[in-house]
Amino acid sequence: MTDxxxxxxxxxxxxxxxxxxxxxxxxxxxxxxxxxxxxxxRIGAIAEELSYVISPEASGLATRTTRKxxxxxxxxxxxxxxxxxxxxxxxxxxAGLDLLFYRVTGTxxxxxxxxxxxxxxxxDAAILIAVPxxxxxxxxxxxxxxxxxxxxxxxxxxxxxxxxxxxxGRQAVxxxxxxxxxxxxxxxxxxxxxxxxxxxxGRETGYRRALAAAKIPFDPQxxxxxxxxxxxxxxxxDQLLSLEQPPTAVFAFSDExxxxxxxxxxxxxxxxxxxxxxxxIDDHPMAELSDLTTVRQPxxxxxxxxxxxxxxxxxxxxxxxxxxxxxxxxxxxxTAPPS
Amino acid sequence: MTDxxxxxxxxxxxxxxxxxxxxxxxxxxxxxxxxxxxxxxRIGAIAEELSYVISPEASGLATRTTRKxxxxxxxxxxxxxxxxxxxxxxxxxxAGLDLLFYRVTGTxxxxxxxxxxxxxxxxDAAILIAVPxxxxxxxxxxxxxxxxxxxxxxxxxxxxxxxxxxxxGRQAVxxxxxxxxxxxxxxxxxxxxxxxxxxxxGRETGYRRALAAAKIPFDPQxxxxxxxxxxxxxxxxDQLLSLEQPPTAVFAFSDExxxxxxxxxxxxxxxxxxxxxxxxIDDHPMAELSDLTTVRQPxxxxxxxxxxxxxxxxxxxxxxxxxxxxxxxxxxxxTAPPS
DNA sequence: GTTCAGAACGCAAGCGTTTGCGCCCTGCTA
DNA sequence: TAGCAGGGCGCAAACGCTTGCGTTCTGAAC
Numbered sequence: 001m002t003d004x005x006x007x008x009x010x011x012x013x014x015x016x017x018x019x020x021x022x023x024x025x026x027x028x029x030x031x032x033x034x035x036x037x038x039x040x041x042r043i044g045a046i047a048e049e050l051s052y053v054i055s056p057e058a059s060g061l062a063t064r065t066t067r068k069x070x071x072x073x074x075x076x077x078x079x080x081x082x083x084x085x086x087x088x089x090x091x092x093x094x095a096g097l098d099l100l101f102y103r104v105t106g107t108x109x110x111x112x113x114x115x116x117x118x119x120x121x122x123x124d125a126a127i128l129i130a131v132p133x134x135x136x137x138x139x140x141x142x143x144x145x146x147x148x149x150x151x152x153x154x155x156x157x158x159x160x161x162x163x164x165x166x167x168x169g170r171q172a173v174x175x176x177x178x179x180x181x182x183x184x185x186x187x188x189x190x191x192x193x194x195x196x197x198x199x200x201x202g203r204e205t206g207y208r209r210a211l212a213a214a215k216i217p218f219d220p221q222x223x224x225x226x227x228x229x230x231x232x233x234x235x236x237x238d239q240l241l242s243l244e245q246p247p248t249a250v251f252a253f254s255d256e257x258x259x260x261x262x263x264x265x266x267x268x269x270x271x272x273x274x275x276x277x278x279x280x281i282d283d284h285p286m287a288e289l290s291d292l293t294t295v296r297q298p299x300x301x302x303x304x305x306x307x308x309x310x311x312x313x314x315x316x317x318x319x320x321x322x323x324x325x326x327x328x329x330x331x332x333x334x335t336a337p338p339s
Numbered sequence: 340m341t342d343x344x345x346x347x348x349x350x351x352x353x354x355x356x357x358x359x360x361x362x363x364x365x366x367x368x369x370x371x372x373x374x375x376x377x378x379x380x381r382i383g384a385i386a387e388e389l390s391y392v393i394s395p396e397a398s399g400l401a402t403r404t405t406r407k408x409x410x411x412x413x414x415x416x417x418x419x420x421x422x423x424x425x426x427x428x429x430x431x432x433x434a435g436l437d438l439l440f441y442r443v444t445g446t447x448x449x450x451x452x453x454x455x456x457x458x459x460x461x462x463d464a465a466i467l468i469a470v471p472x473x474x475x476x477x478x479x480x481x482x483x484x485x486x487x488x489x490x491x492x493x494x495x496x497x498x499x500x501x502x503x504x505x506x507x508g509r510q511a512v513x514x515x516x517x518x519x520x521x522x523x524x525x526x527x528x529x530x531x532x533x534x535x536x537x538x539x540x541g542r543e544t545g546y547r548r549a550l551a552a553a554k555i556p557f558d559p560q561x562x563x564x565x566x567x568x569x570x571x572x573x574x575x576x577d578q579l580l581s582l583e584q585p586p587t588a589v590f591a592f593s594d595e596x597x598x599x600x601x602x603x604x605x606x607x608x609x610x611x612x613x614x615x616x617x618x619x620i621d622d623h624p625m626a627e628l629s630d631l632t633t634v635r636q637p638x639x640x641x642x643x644x645x646x647x648x649x650x651x652x653x654x655x656x657x658x659x660x661x662x663x664x665x666x667x668x669x670x671x672x673x674t675a676p677p678s
Numbered sequence: 679g680t681t682c683a684g685a686a687c688g689c690a691a692g693c694g695t696t697t698g699c700g701c702c703c704t705g706c707t708a
Numbered sequence: 709t710a711g712c713a714g715g716g717c718g719c720a721a722a723c724g725c726t727t728g729c730g731t732t733c734t735g736a737a738c
Contacts (some may be wrong), residue, residue, distance in 0.1 A: 010723090010724055010725085011724065011725065012724075022724085022725075022726095023725095023726080023727075025725095026725065026726060026727085027726090027727090030726085032726095032727090054724085054725075055723085055724050055725065057723080057724075057725090058723070058724030058725040058726090059724080059725055059726075060725090061723090061724080061725070061726090062724080062725045062726040062727085063725085063726065063727095
């Protein structure tokens with residue numbers, strides 16, 4: 001039993017025991033100069049003994065700082081967001097920053113979120129993980145008056161860490177073309193209310209460029225858009241297969257979409273890759289198990305980098321430089337020449 | 340442009356404009372009695388106008404409360420934790436509580452985590468999502484002196500929301516036995532340093548009970564333990580298949596493990612379920628796609644319930660009652676009578 | 679023996695709220 | 709008309725820390 005439900009020790013208590021003033025305790029504990037080594041050690045020992053921890057509220061009040069950063073994710077419960085979240089956490093924690101988790105669900109709620117800005121005054125910075133923001137929301141965002149970094153998507157005017165989506169798209173589609181496909185479908189995603197997402201348009205650009213480079217005409221029939229889920233992928237594939245002239249290969253927005261699509265193919269009795277080739281993006285853990293060709297993006301670097309950017313801007317106060325992470329093709333068994 | 344980098348408005352500012360004292364503003368804004376309707380409205384309007392938000396630091400300092408709750412997850416980057424996290428968030432937010440996210444990684448680091456207790460003094464309550472805690476750590480935990488609820492595992496002395504793991508295990512294995520299997524393997528998980536996890540032992544109990552009920556002798560050879568990952572599942576399956584008398588059915592700790600195991604089976608050229616039946620636990624989104632028979636647990640209710648328990652205990656101060664969530668068998672194509 | 683520069687430390691004024699208590703009304707009762 | 713209750717509000721003391729500035733003290737330079 002330590003102290004039961006007694007009030008937690010404060011600096012006053014430490015000061016009393018150390019026979020010094022609270023100022024000295026504050027300086028000693030924070031590593032500020034103006035305290036002799038001996039005193040500093042004594043104070044440290046006593047604080048330790050009392051298992052004293054500084055009150056973040058009081059400290060924050062005095063320094064006008066919160067030592068917290070908001071990480072906000074969109075509704076989709078995809079693996080991607082958790083991976084980024086998890087990789088950001090240790091970096092922030094190492095820097096003494098706490099991570100406030102927010103999830104904005106649905107567009108209605110999304111507006112409410114940005115209107116209320118629950119993070120206002122609660123954080124020193126924010127990381128948005130592939131959260132789409134409209135101009136209006138953006139304005140609200142600015143009233144938070146803290147540095148913001150985007151992870152996994154680019155929003156004009158904010159520092160970001162992202163991949164070159166168009167390039168990733170090209171890597172995927174170029175591969176399909178290289179092995180011989182000419183009729184290539186694309187499965188894109190849309191938000192719950194039909195909004196388009198930035199990574200999606202980027203990847204589609206890559207798709208178009210790849211086609212153009214190979215002089216393959218763009219066929220709008222081969223482009224379907226679904227919500228971001230396994231099931232969406234499955235439905236999209238059904239739709240593509242129902243075309244009078246279905247694609248021989250499909251580029252899916254992500255591995256999760258691709259895996260959903262593969263399910264449809266199997267259900268239809270079609271073989272991968274002999275009947276239809278398929279390529280995704282991410283290198284999701286399931287991708288290897290599904291033998292899915294994909295374009296790997298360094299997901300964990302998103303979180304790490306975004307966190308580091310935040311830490312730096314908070315420490316140095318300098319606007320962080322954007323970071324573009326590399327992607328590369330991982331060829332597995334889901335792609336092969338058309339038969 | 341709102342106020343650029345000016346300091347945020349405080350209660351003083353609102354009070355001045357409303358020609359009242361800060362006490363009145365405080366009472367008006369917090370809904371406390373002792374303020375006339377007219378004054379209250381005037382203050383509300385002015386606060387709105389200034390887009391004033393209360394300083395959580397100051398408010399917290401005065402009330403000795405943080406309005407934050409810690410959610411801590413273990414290292415494993417499994418879908419489960421994110422699902423629970425995501426379902427807890429809206430409940431907490433609706434109650435005006437912010438969610439501080441912590442992840443304890445590795446056992447070495449795990450000790451450090453409990454030793455330092457980074458959440459100390461930063462939260463009003465904590466939710467541990469299937470985080471194993473030793474007796475020693477538990478003692479440390481108590482020094483946080485805030486209510487703690489366990490989601491997805493039971494730790495003696497803490498309120499929890501969980502499923503009956505043994506029952507879930509039985510549901511899975513009873514099913515295998517019912518369709519005719521007698522030689523049934525089990526894939527269990529271990530922590531990074533070989534520790535056993537509470538849900539794991541529970542499920543194993545269910546396995547043993549099911550065997551016992553069917554008078555099938557327990558064969559230790561049929562029990563393998565691996566780390567909690569897709570790959571772990573695959574390796575476990577390899578091991579089971581290498582037995583001189585391999586099982587005709589396998590009960591996997593979770594769907595992710597099961598899916599890894601299925602991969603091994605396919606690689607070996609074995610067919611599911613004709614050669615080997617397999618059943619998991621969770622009803623992971625991938626389970627349906629993989630046509631995996633499983634025992635569904637209401638994952639989202641873990642988060643919701645845990646959050647609600649926290650909200651209640653914070654509001655009413657009464658120790659919350661434990662909640663045991665139901666599980667039920669979902670039969671799909673991965674199980675069938677042995678051939 | 680002065681003088682003086684630092685080093686080491688304390689004082690006290692914040693930081694922005696909450697809240698117990700007391701004061702001043704207004705309006706009603708006797 | 710005096711008395712009184714109670715609503716509406718302000719005062720000021722916390723809450724637990726940080727930090728500019730002032731004070732004391734020690735030791736070295738002269």
